[in-house]
Amino acid sequence: MVDVSQHNLVPEHAILDEAGVETVLEEYGVDRTDLPKITRRDPALPDDADVGDVIEITRESRTAEKALVYRLVVES
Amino acid sequence: MTEVSSDIETVVESSRLPRRLKDEVYETIAARGVTAEEATAITDAVEDRYLDTRIDPLDPVGTVSAQSIGEPGTQMTMNTFHYAGVAEIDVTQGLPRLIELVDARKTPDTPMMTVHLEDEYAEDREKAHEVVWDLEATKILALGDISTNVADMLVRVDLNEGTLAERWPTVGDVEEVAIEIADIIEDSLGVDTARDGMVIEFGPEQPSYRDLFRLVEQLRDVTFKGIEDVTRVVIRKEQLADGREEFVLYTEGSAFGDALEIEGVDASRTTCNNIHEIFRVLGVEAARETIIEETMNTLEEQGLDDVNVRHLMLVADIMTNDGTIQSIGRHGISGSKDSVLARAAFEVTVNHLLDAAVNGEIDDLNGVTENVIVGKPIKLGTGDVDLRMGATSREGRPAEGDAESESEAQAD
Numbered sequence: 001m002v003d004v005s006q007h008n009l010v011p012e013h014a015i016l017d018e019a020g021v022e023t024v025l026e027e028y029g030v031d032r033t034d035l036p037k038i039t040r041r042d043p044a045l046p047d048d049a050d051v052g053d054v055i056e057i058t059r060e061s062r063t064a065e066k067a068l069v070y071r072l073v074v075e076s
Numbered sequence: 077m078t079e080v081s082s083d084i085e086t087v088v089e090s091s092r093l094p095r096r097l098k099d100e101v102y103e104t105i106a107a108r109g110v111t112a113e114e115a116t117a118i119t120d121a122v123e124d125r126y127l128d129t130r131i132d133p134l135d136p137v138g139t140v141s142a143q144s145i146g147e148p149g150t151q152m153t154m155n156t157f158h159y160a161g162v163a164e165i166d167v168t169q170g171l172p173r174l175i176e177l178v179d180a181r182k183t184p185d186t187p188m189m190t191v192h193l194e195d196e197y198a199e200d201r202e203k204a205h206e207v208v209w210d211l212e213a214t215k216i217l218a219l220g221d222i223s224t225n226v227a228d229m230l231v232r233v234d235l236n237e238g239t240l241a242e243r244w245p246t247v248g249d250v251e252e253v254a255i256e257i258a259d260i261i262e263d264s265l266g267v268d269t270a271r272d273g274m275v276i277e278f279g280p281e282q283p284s285y286r287d288l289f290r291l292v293e294q295l296r297d298v299t300f301k302g303i304e305d306v307t308r309v310v311i312r313k314e315q316l317a318d319g320r321e322e323f324v325l326y327t328e329g330s331a332f333g334d335a336l337e338i339e340g341v342d343a344s345r346t347t348c349n350n351i352h353e354i355f356r357v358l359g360v361e362a363a364r365e366t367i368i369e370e371t372m373n374t375l376e377e378q379g380l381d382d383v384n385v386r387h388l389m390l391v392a393d394i395m396t397n398d399g400t401i402q403s404i405g406r407h408g409i410s411g412s413k414d415s416v417l418a419r420a421a422f423e424v425t426v427n428h429l430l431d432a433a434v435n436g437e438i439d440d441l442n443g444v445t446e447n448v449i450v451g452k453p454i455k456l457g458t459g460d461v462d463l464r465m466g467a468t469s470r471e472g473r474p475a476e477g478d479a480e481s482e483s484e485a486q487a488d
Contacts, residue, residue, distance in 0.1 A: 002336040002343045002357075009347065009354070009362035037399035044359030057361055062368075062385050065095035071360075074399060 004043045012058040013044050016070065021054045024070055038071035051075050084115040091123045136444070136456045138394075141387035145371075148380040149174060164310050165326050167349070173374045177367060180395065180403035182352055187305075187330035189348040197340035198322035202245070204311055207340040209243045211327060212309040214301040219243070219257070220274070222292060229283045231291055233261075235274040243301060250274075257300055264298045265291060305331045333357045351401055360396045367392040367401075415439050417446035 004010055016024065025032060032054065040051055049055060053073045061067035088101055101122055105115050131137060153170040168176065168185040176184055191211065197203040216222060220235035240253045247253050251273075258269045258276050269278040280287035308328040313321050327335075332353040336343045348354060349370060355363035371388045375381060394409060395402055402408040406423045413419050416432040416439045431437075441447055444454045453459040 004358055006344045007358055007362065008344050009365045010358050011361050011365075013361070036393075036397045038360055039399040042359040042399065043357060044361055059361070062389065063094075071399065 010044050011060065013046055013049075014056050014058075015046055015049050016054045016056040020056070024054070032072060035070050035072040037074045039076055040073055041076065045073065049073050081112065083112050087112075087116050088119050091119050093119075093123055093126055097122060097126060134455075134457050134460050137390060139444075141390045144383060144387045145375075145391070148375060148378075148383055151380065152378050165308070165328055169374060169377055174371065177351070177371055177374070178391065178395075178404045180351065180401045180408065184350055186328070187348070187350050187353075189306075189325075189327040189330045189332060189335055189346065191309075191325040191327060191335060192342040192345035193323060193325070194340055194342045198324075198342075199320075201311075201323065203340065204323040204325070206245055207338060208309045208311055208325060209245070210302060210338045210340075211306050211325065211335060212302045213299045213304050213306055213329075214243055216295050216298060216300065219300065222295065224288060224292060225277075226285070226288070228279070229288055230277050230279040231288065231295065233257075233276040233295075235276065237274055240274075260298065260300055261295065265294055267291065303329075303331045303334050305329045306335075355401050360399055360401075363401055364392045364396040367395060413443065415441070415443050415446045417441075417449050418443050421445050421449065 005013070021032070032052075035054065038045060038055055040049075045055065051073050055071045055073060057069045057071060059067040059069060084105060085102075088098055088105075091098070093101065101119060105118065110118065149171060152174065154172070165188060166186055167173075167188055172185065191207070192198070193204055193207060197207055216233065219239055220233055223232045223234070224230070225232055235254055235257065237250050240250045240257075244250075244253045247256075254271060254274055254276070258271045261267070261276065261278065262269050265278070267278045267280070269276050271277075278291070280291060306327045306329045310326045310328075312324050312326065314324045316322055330348045330350050330353060332346075332348040332350065333356065335341055335348075336346060336357065347366070347369075349366075351363050351366050351370070354366045368385065368388050371391065372381075372383075372385060375383050375388075391404065395404065402412075404410065410422045411419060416428060416437050420428040420432075422445075439446055441450060441452065442455070444456060447454045
């Protein structure tokens with residue numbers, strides 16, 4: 001299989017720990033379910049990610065330096 | 077980074093500018109040779125302008141984006157074929173392509189891939205051609221002649237030795253290739269073949285004209301090498317940024333997942349114009365990136381490159397928000413709005429109102445459209461800010477003369 005994470009179009013995906021999740025939700029004043037989603041079958045997802053985890057994505061932004069975005073892992 | 081003194085650096089670094097603007101400030105400062113005070117003034121001015129151009133809270137960004145893409149859209153051609161750079165490959169451009177992207181069509185009108193090659197393949201034309209033959213679907217007509225012998229009820233294939241040697245460059249002996257081809261015919265048509273050198277013969281089990289001609293028809297559709305969906309490959313030499321040259325392949329038809337597996341294909345740079353294929357193989361984030369890239373390219377190709385990329389980023393963000401690709405429009409984003417009135421205002425009004433009535437839906441009037449319909453202030457800009465004049469007294473404080481309680485703006 002091709003290593004998806006090596007592709008230029010795929011930014012870095014990392015699982016965010018609980019403490020990190022709290023900080024993020026606090027900062028944006030949102031609930032976990034308000035975050036954008038990513039499906040569990042997503043090929044770019046880290047192998048050990050499970051439904052309910054929050055993924056931190058480090059995008060190479062077009063307008064800023066690095067953009068951190070968060071996606072909640074959901075079933076399908 | 078260019079050279080600047082350390083105290084100027086502290087000033088710039090402590091500003092609230094993004095990296096790119098900081099670098100630009102450094103560049104300007106270094107080029108002009110300014111003093112520390114001047115540098116501070118410059119940085120402050122840049123920071124002011126930067127903070128000034130940021131979006132205000134409660135700004136209707138979606139509406140602004142819609143208009144910013146919609147207006148240039150009126151100047152786009154209704155239909156253009158041909159791809160800038162590779163004249164031989166037809167690619168849908170202009171308005172049809174833009175519509176196709178925001179509608180998130182399952183397959184684009186003209187699917188194509190841009191296949192980059194790994195180093196040794198990219199520099200050597202022979203090696204690059206190996207990849208071409210692995211990509212392009214090879215049908216029987218490209219390999220030799222077919223003839224039917226009606227008397228003996230046989231289909232006869234005369235393979236062209238030269239073509240075989242060319243298309244299977246890694247196999248030394250042409251005989252082997254002929255055997256392979258005979259095997260493929262047996263597997264896909266379910267017949268027994270007889271091979272003699274470059275000639276392969278086979279026929280239907282029972283003598284029948286219909287079966288004989290059916291076999292010929294089927295034989296034409298069999299793919300002997302390459303990827304079924306890739307009908308044509310164009311090879312092009314391109315200049316790299318550092319002055320080197322490399323071969324890049326452009327394909328008509330796409331099979332992104334399969335193409336990445338082929339030896340010699342650079343799996344980190346190869347792309348495709350089908351956002352769903354990208355989504356399947358590389359995930360939502362890559363799909364988002366491709367939506368931005370493709371829409372921007374479509375606009376640029378039409379000379380509309382002054383559309384700010386932020387608008388396209390917003391579109392891509394919304395399309396990929398739920399982890400899959402949703403279309404903008406009745407079947408996607410607009411159709412999944414919470415408000416009945418908002419949905420009804422968009423398209424197929426009666427259906428939405430009827431369905432809502434049958435299901436007893438309730439409209440909470442939170443969005444813009446529904447509030448315009450009922451004539452209430454919309455919750456955007458000043459419409460979402462309450463201004464309260466200090467008339468009530470607070471405990472332990474005099475009601476009058478207290479500056480703090482006089483006015484209080486509150487956003488909820």
